[in-house]
Structures are given as C-alpha cells and as structure tokens.
Amino acid sequence: MLKSKSSRWLAGPYLVWMAAFIVVPLIIVIYYALTTSDGAFTLANLTQIGRYTSVFVRSLILAAEATVLCLVLAFPVGYFLSRLRANKQHIMLMIVMLPMWMNFLLRTYAWMTLLEKNGLINRFLGLFGIGPLNMINTSGAVVLGMVYNYLPYMILPLYTAMTKIDDSVIEAAQDLGCNVFHILTKVLIPLTGPGIATGITQVFVPSVSTFIISRMLGGGSNLLIGDLIELQFLGNSYNLNLGSAMSLVLMVIVLLCMSFTSSFDESEMEGVM
Amino acid sequence: MNKRTSKILMRTYVILIFCFLYLPIAVMIAFSFNESKSRAVFTGFTLDWYKSLFHNEMILSSLALSLVLALVSSVVATVLGTLATIGINSMSRNSQLIINNISYVPVVNPEIITGVSLMLLFVMAQTFGIGGEGGLFGWPTLLIAHITFNVPYVIFNVSPKLRQLDPSIYNAALDLGCTPRQAFIKVILPQLTPAILSAFLICLTYSIDDFMISYFNSGTMQTLPIAIYSMTRKKVSPEINALSAVMFCVILTIILVSNYLDSRSYKKNQTAIRKAMSEEGGRA
Numbered sequence: 001m002l003k004s005k006s007s008r009w010l011a012g013p014y015l016v017w018m019a020a021f022i023v024v025p026l027i028i029v030i031y032y033a034l035t036t037s038d039g040a041f042t043l044a045n046l047t048q049i050g051r052y053t054s055v056f057v058r059s060l061i062l063a064a065e066a067t068v069l070c071l072v073l074a075f076p077v078g079y080f081l082s083r084l085r086a087n088k089q090h091i092m093l094m095i096v097m098l099p100m101w102m103n104f105l106l107r108t109y110a111w112m113t114l115l116e117k118n119g120l121i122n123r124f125l126g127l128f129g130i131g132p133l134n135m136i137n138t139s140g141a142v143v144l145g146m147v148y149n150y151l152p153y154m155i156l157p158l159y160t161a162m163t164k165i166d167d168s169v170i171e172a173a174q175d176l177g178c179n180v181f182h183i184l185t186k187v188l189i190p191l192t193g194p195g196i197a198t199g200i201t202q203v204f205v206p207s208v209s210t211f212i213i214s215r216m217l218g219g220g221s222n223l224l225i226g227d228l229i230e231l232q233f234l235g236n237s238y239n240l241n242l243g244s245a246m247s248l249v250l251m252v253i254v255l256l257c258m259s260f261t262s263s264f265d266e267s268e269m270e271g272v273m
Numbered sequence: 274m275n276k277r278t279s280k281i282l283m284r285t286y287v288i289l290i291f292c293f294l295y296l297p298i299a300v301m302i303a304f305s306f307n308e309s310k311s312r313a314v315f316t317g318f319t320l321d322w323y324k325s326l327f328h329n330e331m332i333l334s335s336l337a338l339s340l341v342l343a344l345v346s347s348v349v350a351t352v353l354g355t356l357a358t359i360g361i362n363s364m365s366r367n368s369q370l371i372i373n374n375i376s377y378v379p380v381v382n383p384e385i386i387t388g389v390s391l392m393l394l395f396v397m398a399q400t401f402g403i404g405g406e407g408g409l410f411g412w413p414t415l416l417i418a419h420i421t422f423n424v425p426y427v428i429f430n431v432s433p434k435l436r437q438l439d440p441s442i443y444n445a446a447l448d449l450g451c452t453p454r455q456a457f458i459k460v461i462l463p464q465l466t467p468a469i470l471s472a473f474l475i476c477l478t479y480s481i482d483d484f485m486i487s488y489f490n491s492g493t494m495q496t497l498p499i500a501i502y503s504m505t506r507k508k509v510s511p512e513i514n515a516l517s518a519v520m521f522c523v524i525l526t527i528i529l530v531s532n533y534l535d536s537r538s539y540k541k542n543q544t545a546i547r548k549a550m551s552e553e554g555g556r557a
Contacts, residue, residue, distance in 0.1 A: 011360025014353050021523035022378055032393055043343050080287045094528060099294045101524045103482055105501045106517045110297035112314040116370060120300060123313045209383030226385050233489060239347040247386050254383055
C-alpha cells in the first residue's frame with residue numbers, strides 16, 4: 001500500500017480539489033484580465049494599468065524600503081539568537097514569534113493609535129517641546145507598519161541559516177586577520193545567503209500586496225497595488241476585468257522577485273560548496 | 274572595540290528590537306483598562322470595556338463563526354491532505370513534482386491573489402446559476418476557501434515524515450500477516466500521528482487568523498478578523514484594546530502549555546532512552 005498503485009487513488013479527492021480551486025481560479029483570473037465585461041477579447045485592461053504606474057512604483061518602492069530595513073534590523077538579531085545556548089535560543093525564538101500570533105489587524109491598529117496626531121508618541125514628544133509631528137497618513141507610517149508586521153519573518157530564516165555557521169569559522173577568519181567588516185561581508189553574509197533570500201521573499205511579497213497597512217496607516221493618499229485590486233473587486237470602482245489584470249501584473253512582480261532571490265540563493269550555495 | 278563592549282552593545286540592540294515588537298501590544302493592553310475613550314491619556318482604571326466586549330453581539334457571533342469554520346475546514350483539510358500525501362508518495366517522481374509545485378501556489382502567492390481568484394470562480398459559478406437566488410457567497414465559499422489554503426500545509430507537514438519512515442517496518446507487518454489495510458492503520462498511521470496533529474493545529478491557527486482570503490469570499494458573513502477590521506474602520510472603541518488583551522493572553526497560555534507539554538514529553542523520552550540503554554547495557 002505504501003508504494004502500491006492502488007494507493008494512488010487516495011490522492012484523487014485532493015487532485016480534483018486542487019484542479020477546481022487552485023488551477024481553475026488562476027485560469028479565470030487570466031480569462032477576466034483578457035476580456036471585456038461582455039466576454040470579448042481585449043488587451044484594454046492591461047493597457048489601462050499604465051494609468052496607475054505611480055501606484056505600482058510606490059508599492060514597489062515602499063515594499064523594497066521595508067524589506068531592506070527588515071534585513072538590516074534583523075541581521076544582528078538573528079546572529080545574536082544563533083549564538084545563544086540551545087535552551088535560551090528556544091525561549092528567545094518564542095519571544096520573537098509571539099507577536100506574530102496576534103492578528104495583524106490588531107497589531108496595525110496599535111500603531112494607528114500610537115502615531116495619531118494626539119497619540120501617545122506625540123504626547124511623549126510634547127513633553128520635550130517637540131511636535132506634534134505629522135506621522136500617521138504618511139508613506140513613512142506605511143513602511144513602519146510593514147517593518148513591524150513582517151520583521152519576525154526576516155529574523156526567523158536568518159536565524160535558521162546562521163545556526164549552521166560554526167563559531168570556529170568566524171574565529172578562523174579572525175585569526176587570519178579579518179576585521180569586523182570583513183567577517184560580515186566575506187563570511188557571515190555569504191553563509192547566510194539562503195536565509196537572506198527566504199527572508200526577502202517573506203517580507204517583500206506580503207508588503208507589496210498589502211492593502212490593510214496602507215489603508216490604516218497611510219490614509220487615502222498612499223494607495224498601493226493591493227488597495228487598487230481591492231477597490232476593483234469589493235470597492236466603489238467595481239471592475240472585475242481591470243482588477244484581474246492588476247492581479248496578473250502583481251503575480252508577475254512576485255514571480256520576478258522570487259526568481260531573483262532564488263537565483264541569488266543558488267549562486268550563494270555554490271559559493272559555499 | 275573589545276569583546277565585552279560589543280557583547281553589551283549587541284544585547285542592548287536586541288532588547289531595543291524586542292521593545293519595538295512588544296511596546297505597541299503593551300500600550301494596547303494598558304489602555305484596555307482606561308476609563309475614558311482617550312488613546313493617549315490614562316484617566317482611571319476600569320474593566321468596563323471587557324464587560325462590553327463580552328456583550329458585543331457582533332464580536333461573539335463572529336468568534337463563533339471563526340471557531341466553527343476553523344474546526345470544520347481543518348478537519349477536512351487534514352483528512353484530504355493526509356490521504357493526498359499517501360497517494361502522492363506512491364506516484365512517479367514527475368507527477369510528484371508537478372503536484373507539489375501546484376500545491377505551492379497558494380503558499381507563495383500573495384494572499385490577495387488567492388482571495389480574488391477564488392472570488393472570481395464563485396462569481397462565475399453564480400452566473401451559471403449555482404447557489405440559487407441567495408447567491409453562493411457565505412458559508413460554502415468561506416469553507417472552500419479555508420480548506421483550499423490549508424491543505425498544502427498538511428501535505429508539506431506530513432510528507433517529509435512519510436518519506437522518513439522505514440519501509441521495512443511496513444513490510445515486516447505484511448510478513449507477520451497483516452493485510453495492507455491493517456498494516457497501514459496499525460503501523461504507518463500511528464507513526465504519522467504527531468505530524469498529522471501538528472498539521473491540524475497549523476490549519477486551525479491559519480484559519481482563525483486569516484483575513485485577506487476570507488475578506489473576498491465571505492459575502493455578508495463576518496469572521497473574527499473581518500469583525501475586527503470593521504471595528505477599526507468605525508469610531509474609536511477601546512473594546513478593540515480589550516479584545517487584543519484577551520487574545521494575547523489566550524495565545525500566551527496556548528504557547529506556554531504546548532511548550533510545557535513538549536518539554537515534558539522530551540524529558541519522558543530522555544528517561545525512556547536512558548532506561549532502555551541501561552537495560553541494554555545490563556544484558557550485554
């Protein structure tokens with residue numbers, strides 16, 4: 001039964017499910033993207049997206065900013081965690097992961113109240129005679145929301161990759177005359193390559209496709225791709241065909257991002273071998 | 274810079290990052306006890322927001338929906354996924370590769386794409402008259418959507434375990450007179466149980482936590498995350514703070530308990546191993 005032909009049938013229900021609810025929906029997205037509301041073939045939906053170039057560019061830039069910030073912030077944390085004793089590592093990982101278990105709407109809402117005009121941060125700054133600063137409804141607030149929500153997704157893969165680096169490798173580099181900067185660029189970063197690649201996709205993909213963070217922290221002036229898509233499907237500018245075309249473009253962006261990081265991942269692995 | 278100062282710097286930095294991760298949550302919990310609706314000035318202690326939270330019809334009904342939905346979709350996804358794993362395992366390498374790659378799609382695709390693609394499918398089904406006059410959106414679409422994004426997690430959790438199993442154990446069971454079905458139920462399944470259980474738990478948490486995919490496929494129904502979303506869109510209500518505090522405590526309890534159970538079973542295992550080894554030694 002383990003390897004027998006008859007047990008293949010056990011996968012049958014799932015294969016039907018997979019075809020109906022994974023493959024067919026994606027084909028329907030492509031179909032809608034290439035047709036008018038009457039079902040006639042058109043490329044107008046895709047060319048219309050040109051009007052929203054600024055939104056797409058903004059999404060890419062903000063998501064890239066958030067990803068870079070996460071990488072920079074998470075790198076030392078991952079290193080620190082990976083050098084702890086095993087039992088301590090376990091507790092510290094729990095501490096990193098605990099906020100991730102909170103619903104991300106609640107986490108984003110927390111920042112909404114903190115960044116308000118008369119929110120806690122402005123009150124605090126007011127004690128020193130600063131402000132009130134205009135923090136909410138800015139692109140900075142959106143990036144902050146992305147970094148806050150997805151930082152653990154960067155810390156975890158970095159940490160996992162770094163646990164495989166032996167202390168003696170770093171010591172050897174030191175003995176051979178590397179300074180801190182060279183240890184970082186020649187030893188730590190190359191050896192963490194696969195972790196960096198995973199972390200980048202895990203932060204970039206949700207950041208570039210979010211609509212909650214931009215809506216809650218960015219006000220109306222910081223629309224992202226996600227907001228555009230949501231508006232076409234459930235919002236005021238109901239247009240399933242245009243929304244599908246946008247989804248298609250978003251999928252292409254994500255695929256490009258992943259092929260970029262995975263190529264980076266492989267070349268780093270070869271370097272290690 | 275000597276080793277000691279760099280160590281202190283590192284520690285300070287990590288503590289700062291932890292503060293960054295936890296301060297917003299701490300502030301929310303603190304203000305859930307605030308008497309006034311202000312989110313910046315603490316005027317006095319009260320438990321009123323908890324009281325009104327537990328009398329909030331919308332929150333309670335959405336919580337009930339989320340729990341039932343999570344339970345049903347996780348059970349279905351676990352069964353479907355486990356069967357699929359066994360079936361896929363006995364296929365040729367090429368078909369395995371294709372199926373696994375397709376199963377990866379909902380995992381790596383942005384959630385919003387999974388959400389809208391399913392929505393389009395249901396919209397299309399409605400135009401063909403499926404779902405009748407009331408339309409399809411609601412309980413059936415939510416259930417289908419949740420099962421769809423949960424099954425791949427079951428497959429990717431159980432299949433490594435299945436591949437690690439020693440096939441000779443199964444063959445031994447056959448040699449000792451088991452039918453293939455018996456061998457599977459009595460020998461293989463018990464060894465997969467921990468992986469299946471953990472897959473089930475992962476499904477539960479994903480399902481309860483999901484907002485994006487449910488949002489596009491819920492019709493007028495409200496799961497807990499959708500209810501939270503509509504609360505954040507409306508006027509300020511400290512009930513959200515109270516809800517966050519409650520959820521944080523629930524999550525913390527679950528993690529502590531599961532950790533405690535883990536470490537206990539680990540210790541149990543260690544003692545069992547030690548005992549077995551000493552017996553082995555005695556025999557030798």
